[in-house]
Amino acid sequence: MSDSATTTAIRVHLPTHLRKLARIDDGELTLDVPGTVTISAVLDVLEAHHPVLTGTIRHHDTQQRRAFVRFFACEEDLSHEPHDAPLPDPVVHGTEPLLIIGAMAGG
Amino acid sequence: MTGVRVLVGTRKGAFILTADGTRRDWHVEGPLFGGWEMYHLAGSPQNTDRIYASASLGWFGQQIHRSDDGGSTWTPVGNHFTYDGDVGTHQWFDGSQRPWEFTRAWHLEPSLSDPDTVYAGVEDAALFRSVDGGQTWHELRGLRCHESGPDWQPGAGGMCLHTIIQDPRDADRLHVAISAAGVFRTADGGKTWQPANRGLQSGQIPQPEAEVGHCVHNLARHPQRPDTLYMQKHWDVMRSDDDGASWYDIGDGLPTDFGFPIDVHAHDPDTVYVVPITSDEQHFPLDGKLRVYRSRTGGGDWEPLTRGLPQEHCYVNVLRDAMAVDNLDDCGIYFGTTGGQVYASPDAGDTWAPVVRDLPSVLSVEVQTLP
Numbered sequence: 393m394s395d396s397a398t399t400t401a402i403r404v405h406l407p408t409h410l411r412k413l414a415r416i417d418d419g420e421l422t423l424d425v426p427g428t429v430t431i432s433a434v435l436d437v438l439e440a441h442h443p444v445l446t447g448t449i450r451h452h453d454t455q456q457r458r459a460f461v462r463f464f465a466c467e468e469d470l471s472h473e474p475h476d477a478p479l480p481d482p483v484v485h486g487t488e489p490l491l492i493i494g495a496m497a498g499g
Numbered sequence: 500m501t502g503v504r505v506l507v508g509t510r511k512g513a514f515i516l517t518a519d520g521t522r523r524d525w526h527v528e529g530p531l532f533g534g535w536e537m538y539h540l541a542g543s544p545q546n547t548d549r550i551y552a553s554a555s556l557g558w559f560g561q562q563i564h565r566s567d568d569g570g571s572t573w574t575p576v577g578n579h580f581t582y583d584g585d586v587g588t589h590q591w592f593d594g595s596q597r598p599w600e601f602t603r604a605w606h607l608e609p610s611l612s613d614p615d616t617v618y619a620g621v622e623d624a625a626l627f628r629s630v631d632g633g634q635t636w637h638e639l640r641g642l643r644c645h646e647s648g649p650d651w652q653p654g655a656g657g658m659c660l661h662t663i664i665q666d667p668r669d670a671d672r673l674h675v676a677i678s679a680a681g682v683f684r685t686a687d688g689g690k691t692w693q694p695a696n697r698g699l700q701s702g703q704i705p706q707p708e709a710e711v712g713h714c715v716h717n718l719a720r721h722p723q724r725p726d727t728l729y730m731q732k733h734w735d736v737m738r739s740d741d742d743g744a745s746w747y748d749i750g751d752g753l754p755t756d757f758g759f760p761i762d763v764h765a766h767d768p769d770t771v772y773v774v775p776i777t778s779d780e781q782h783f784p785l786d787g788k789l790r791v792y793r794s795r796t797g798g799g800d801w802e803p804l805t806r807g808l809p810q811e812h813c814y815v816n817v818l819r820d821a822m823a824v825d826n827l828d829d830c831g832i833y834f835g836t837t838g839g840q841v842y843a844s845p846d847a848g849d850t851w852a853p854v855v856r857d858l859p860s861v862l863s864v865e866v867q868t869l870p
Binding site: 413444460494 | 534535560561562575
């Protein structure tokens, strides 16, 4: 964990549709997240760097996760955890990525 | 006129079909936005290089893309559609009231006069407008806040505003169609709206002649006779000669008057096209024969157009936004099917040929006539 004066490098995996939309070539990107590393904090930085992704992972107005988006890390489903809860230490330490996944749905 | 550019939206991406004025040899480009549901692509009447595209996905929501070079490159623009003010409620399938919730943009309608102005018809039904090339969207809330709004309810495809008709005489005059509410019109740029459904009869609602509640599938207007409007309803093909104030049935002579698209010949306001479908329970052509029907008399007298279309074992549908006409002298007509075929007729419907046969299910077809 970090205080607001420092940033933490967080590894993030995005689904292919969103990588193409944001024109991100690599399968994984690294974001410098200020303060306590939470899902909300990661998404704030992601959307600031890639405004086109705003509204694609969480709704514009409510900031709620879209129904068919999932957050995984360390083989755990964090989708239903509070988005302001600290992410697991391996994510904060950079040994594990935060996985943003399009849920299995549709055809 | 040098040719045409056909914009095809499918359930798994968009395709652009181009040809010269003969419309015999086609170049097919795509899929663009592979995997996205492309409900609609539409070009500006003022600038054929300017094209807007609506892409949506159940996972990641709505995107609007814009091209300023005729579809060669695309830029994502604004995707923030927020209802203005109190969201309110509408009727749900079980009779309960449910808050309006944005799902997707079904139809984009670029302004007749300004390439930066474009309307979006969305689900849950509302009308949005952008005046900055799609970067920002603002709801014309007078429509959704009409006193009948709580009575609107979704059709099988959702509660969508799917048709936007501009008046070439006055940019403040619009007609829209909503499933299942019906037609509304405004004469003040969208501030106030009036239902425009007098004469419609729908056996699927408790009061068949109700002012609001009809499942209108599509509207068409010819710019040379703007007070005349044509309608394909859930059942019935209708016509109005007083700007939508009243409607009368013109479906006599059709094998079935159920269908989705309707369109008008580019140079003859009395020539109308529909694609009859068996019924509301069987969304495929009667007897497995894919037939476009043409009336040269403004309805009531119809002829089947079959040359080049499959006349056996054909069970596809043609959705409401999947038919278009070009402006070349002999008026080309195009339609796409749920089976992934796009058919073109370079001679006003007399003969047809497939441009492509195996696309994903086609949601929309628009055509640009290139200078």
